[in-house]
Amino acid sequence: MARFYITTPIYYVNDAPHVGHAYTTVVADALARWHRLAGDDVLFLTGTDEHGQKVAEAAARHGTTPQAWTDQTAARFHDAWDALNVDYDDFIRTTEPRHHETVQRFLSTIYDNGYIYKGLYRGLYCVSCEDYYTLEASAQGRCPVHGQLLTEMEEENWFFRLSAFEERLRDYYDQHPDFVTPETKRNEAYAFIAGGLKDISITRTSIDWGIPVPWDPAHVFYVWYDALINYLTAIGYGREDSSVATWWPVSHHLIGKEIIRFHCVWWPAMCLAAGLEPPHHVQVHGWLLVGGQKLSKTMAAEGAVRLTDIAPVTLIEEFGVDPLRYYLLRETALGNDGEFSYEGIIQRYNVDLANNLGNLLARVVRVVETKCAGLAPAPPALAELRAPAADAGARAREAWERFAPHAALEATWSLIGATNAFLERHAPWKMEPGGALEAVLGEALEALRIVAILVSPAMPAVSDEIWRRLGLAGSPTEAGLAGLAWGQSPGGARLEAGPALFPRIVSPS
């Protein structure tokens, strides 16, 4: 049996869940659902990143402990994913004991292998940013953001010998051309490696909200160092090695483009340092942009846009869970930046969902009601829609397998379009009762049954509802990919009309 291990980044708890987080998570969920549909053994992991200075400070500001603070803030994330019908298999929090254990094992191994040493971190510090900049990153000794003079500060830290892996990383990239997709992002990571790697500081003494360094308890690991390792914690690294052997070779990390360096350079190097193969695949996606500007905290603070303030729940209330999921998956090609707008959601909703899909179901069910007493005719074996259905299924399958949900949905909608056109050609509403009429309607119903399956990774609830209204036994997920084959409707089922699946949105605000 094929296996599929998909991860999202773990989200930093200080952020409130916003549309950007939802985007990544929904994509991962849809991919996981597709693979389950295909009968694969799937492990879908998401979670929260809970260490670091910012968290400790936020907790202090709220007059509570970091642990109590993260208990609250982490809850916002799994609540959001529940609201979005995200069916994750595991939700990891970096404050969990299992994670501490794995991190210490993993980094001790790297230490034992000689890739961690003590050094002096010297950096230029910006008081306003509360952050360090390297000399190269600074604007002639001034903060690139604030323009103030930077002060030089230094700190004794443990360093990871990243520089030792330049050659091995290049070899790995050369031997695994699909390690990072899409190709432009791969090139970006590769160019960074080829440009030369410097050792990086991986511990802090200035804070204590982190995982202690086993061999030097005065230090805690820098957040990113412990965060990346969550992907191994969840599969039992250092605790259940057989599970690592099962899942690590089929691991897929879904990440946003801003964290390419961590996942495509640091992380594979860390794995190599620990004597582990790098992850199997990293899929990078772009950003949702609003009016050409990113949904960032900085912009929000400046009042330019406030979309990070848009909670997924707000959009769910306005459009429904599945329409939102559909929009996120369909609107932009994974890997590219995409435009995010209310107008865009409304258009997708009205055109793709209400007019094409919802209306198709409504018109077919209506004609069956009036002409066939509401009983579904079985599909004919010789059918015009058989080829378009097979084609849509094949294209959708190929698209999901190459992490292209937008293309999978586009393929699915080609079948919906073909079915609407088919109805126009035959005009069953004008036909006399009889075999010919039943054949036409049977065909249309069969196409809808297949659409219900194809649409299930993106819109699970809608998929189930279509299935139910078609009077079919079982469920689309139970039918699986085998259910895509033409001619499986038994016929004779009683259809249910029901209210509009997607009532048109008439007057957008």
Add this chain to the structure above:
RNA sequence: AGGGCCGUAGCUCAGUGGUCAGAGCAGGGGACUCAUAAUCCCUGGGUCGUGGGUUCGAUCCCCACCGGCCCUACCA
């Protein structure tokens, strides 16, 4: 500031070293009335950011510039 990605029809985006550069939506024309004023058919021709260069020939290759964005010890 340095490194990187991107800039294609009104909008959102595909795409290729060379026959007329594509799709969806919007717009225009027609058909139909089963359906959520839905559906179906036809249609419009955009200096492929700007200026150079390489080439027999570039939107796709190289350089510069302009604009947007990402990274450079927060961050999908």
